[in-house]
Amino acid sequence: MSVGLLILGLVLFVLLVVVHELGHFIVARRNGVDAEEFGIFFPPRIWSKVTKKGWRFSINALPLGGFVRLKGESDSATGPKTYGSASLRVKTKILLAGVGMNLVAAFVLLTILAWVGMPQLVNNQYTVKSDTHIAENEVIMGSIQAGTPAAGIGLKPSDKFIAIIPQHDKTIDINSNSDIPIIDKGLAGQTVGIEYIRNKITYTKTVRLFTLQESDNFVKSYNQHHKKKTIQGQPTLGISPDYYELQRSTWSAPIVAGGLLWQFVDLTVHGLATAVMGLFHGNTAKATQQVAGPVGIYEILQNGSILGYQFILMIVAVISLSLAIMNALPIPALDGGKLFVTLLAHSLHKKLTENVEAIVYGTGFAILMVLVVLITIVDVKRNF
DSSP, X not given: OOHHHHHHHHHHHHHHHHHHXXXXXXXXXXXXXXXXXXXXXXXXXXXXXEOTTSOEEEXXXXXXXXXXXXXXXXTTOOSTXXXXXXXXXXXXXXXXXXXXXXXXXXXXXHHHHHHHOEEOOSTTOOOOGGGEEEEEEEEEEEEEOXXXXXXXXXXXXXXXXXXXXXXXXXXXXXXXXXXXXXXXXXXXXXXXXXXXXXXXXXXXXXXXXXXXXXXXXXXXXXXXXXXTSOOOSOOSSOEEEEEEEEEEEXXXXXXXXXXXXXXXXXXXXXHHHHHHHHHHTTOHHXXXXXXXXXXXXXXXXXXXXXXXXXXXXXXXXXXXXXXHHHHHSOOTTSHHHHHHHXXXXXXXXXXXXXXXXXXXXXXXXXXXXXXXXXXXXXXXXXXX
């Protein structure tokens, strides 16, 4: 794991929320609604300063993103330059501005990645074939099962698998993770050399692989003790390899970014639908596979830091897109929910009171926090 890349990922994740709030701030001020405060992180306040234009900039203690406090945030507020007195059109623009900023952030990150090296995260990932070439491809050791030959010689998940060297045959280069099962079956029980790179230094270590019978016995024993995490196949070395590939584009980079944005929107919406259907049918295991909380995001960023800055940027881009989609949904306490309630009240020709808003949005926020806690518990069980 690269600590520097992990820290970069966590900082960028927090900045996504700041960028989201910045969208609300800019659009509100440009449409005649005063912003009283723009805060980095959440209170309690550490430091603040009132700007020449009259709004307060603050830095706060809880590193959970940021916030904007508009003048007269209640829909029933009156008076000049208040959110409540703004037109429905202006309120809609303000509420959707954060979603727009997260979409723009995701598009910019994906465009940069198309230029410097786009990781392949999904099958049939969108690209412009005539302007795309493979810049880098490697096989990483992935997870290492305790008690296997790989663990015995000290292999680590971040090691780059270069080759396997049989005693009485030619060296076998490892070009993709599909090479591993072939090696497992063909060299079972033999003593071989494992060539790998760690911290830019090439190493070769000798190890005796499991026989197929030893592998079967290990898998049966492991699966009996880890019912939720089973091993498939016959791992004679004891690794679950990860193959990654970076593809670069030139003139088509913005097109690739746009195509990927649409592809990931489709995948995210499908994943959310699967999660909702899982909950509806009482299949919580299926539902929780599609979501991740703060702990899950940390684990994803930690794993991405092993593979390089491109993977960190890719993960952050996908998270930015996910934030945009989630905030567009009609969930109370989120932007989409506030817009839905505002449009509903307008269609009924009723003005929302502060008490009604407090009940609706407060209830929605409480439910959201409960879900975050539950998802965090699931993440802890899943990852630790």
